[in-house]
Amino acid sequence: MNVSPTCLRQMRVDLSYVVVIATVFSVISPRCCLNVTRDDTQAKLNGSAVDFDSFREKFHRSYEVNSGEFHRRQLHFQNAAKRHAHLNSFPAAPQSAKYGINQFSDLSQKEFRDLYLRASADRAPLFPGLTTEGLPAKFDWRDKSVVAPVQNQEACGSCWAFSVVGAIQSVHAIGGSQLVQLSVQQVLDCSSRNEGCGGGSPAQALYWLKQTRVKLVPQSEYPYKAKRGMCHFFSQSHGGVALKNYTVNDFSGQEEAMMGQLVKHGPLVAIVDAVSWQDYLGGIIQHHCSSQHSNHAVLVVGYNAAGDVPYWIVQNSWGSTWGNEGYVYLKIGGNVCGIADSVAAVFL
Missing domain, CATH: 1.20.5 (Single alpha-helices involved in coiled-coils or other helix-helix interfaces)
Structure with missing residues (x-):
């Protein structure tokens, strides 16, 4: 062409x-x-x-948009999202815990520890008793209407006081009295061996209550303020609940015996490692918890060993919007979160 x-x-x-x-x-x-x-x-x-x-x-945060605090909180929030992805990335066992956004998501991990994880544990002797035979497969003191509603310690390291008062008011109700919320503020203000919102030891609070025979008055008479104040004294004739005795034991490796103590004596005070609880939403915690850095006091109110994963039922003091309506579930066995390291029972 x-x-x-x-x-x-x-x-x-x-x-x-x-x-x-x-x-x-x-x-x-x-x-x-x-x-x-x-x-x-x-x-x-x-x-x-x-x-x-x-x-x-x-969560009613009022920091001004584009302020320094706003950007700092947003960064903590973004870091929290990364933590959640990591915590949720492990192979899921049945009913595994879930982690995500909650009221603590704009706090750094250090701020969270400094504000909320202020309990200390004294070394406890190993439990000397025997495992209780014939325990029910599940047991929950809430079913007996002897556990008060979940409280909120707010930005105050007073978990140690909430756990002790929670145990005393429950055991008082188990003995036949009406369930009355007793004053956490009274313990916060008056327990001289502890540091108020700066932290404290449940064992030291129990020792103080036993030695002084101080009667805990109702919360309505001595309301919670989320800060330490002057101790208010009441006359011996004033009504209230006094502690007679208490025990503190290490149940590591003996959690079935701890179940027996719960059924026999009432809700138990325990000190745990709660660092990962900053991100907890619900489910049974089976990982992400050590047993070597106890820092938070809680109230163990029951257990459920009837399912595939047996677990403790634990009342926390961070309000009812946290976790399982204010509760956290921990796998029984393996001393998860150090739940068995330092456990107190109270006697009235």
Whole structure:
């Protein structure tokens, strides 16, 4: 086929045009891809911002937008989301714990420890008794209407006082008296061996109550203020509940015996490692907990050994919106979170 010189010149121009266009596209296209990636990243960041806005609204955070505190809290919130992904990445056993956004998600881990994990544990002797035979497969003192509602210690390291008072008021009700919430503030203000919101030892509080025979008055007479104040004294004739005695034991390796103590004597005070509880939403904690750094006091009110994963039923003092309506479940066996390291029973 003969092609005229004019057509050849036109074809050369068209080919040059295609080469130029291809070259331009090869230069531009990476930038297009980069823009898409940047847009995706921005969308994720915007999603995080939306989540943070929802968090602030839900939990009534009032820090000013774009302030230094706002950006600091948002960073803690983003770090919390990374922790949740890690904690939830382990192979899920039946009824495994779930971790996610809660009221503590804008706190750094250090702030959380400094505010809420202020309990200390004295070394406890190993439990010398025997395992109780014929225990029920599950037992919950709440079913007997002798466990008071979940309380909120707020930004005060007073868990040690809440656990002790919770045990005393339950054992008082088990003895036939009406369930009355007793004053945590009285213990917070008056237990001289402890440091109020700065932390304390349940064992030291129990020792103080036994030695002084101080009567705990109802919470309505001595309300909680989430800060330490002057100790209010009451006359010996004033009504209240006095502690007669208590025991503190190490049940590690003997959690079945601990179950027997719970059934026999009432809710138990325990000191645990609760670092991972900052992110807890619900389910049975089976991992992510050591037994070497006890820092938080709680009240063990029951257990359930009837299912695939036996667990302790533990009342916390961080309000009813945390965890399982204020409760946390810990796997029985293996001393998860150090639940068996230092356990106190009270006697009235």
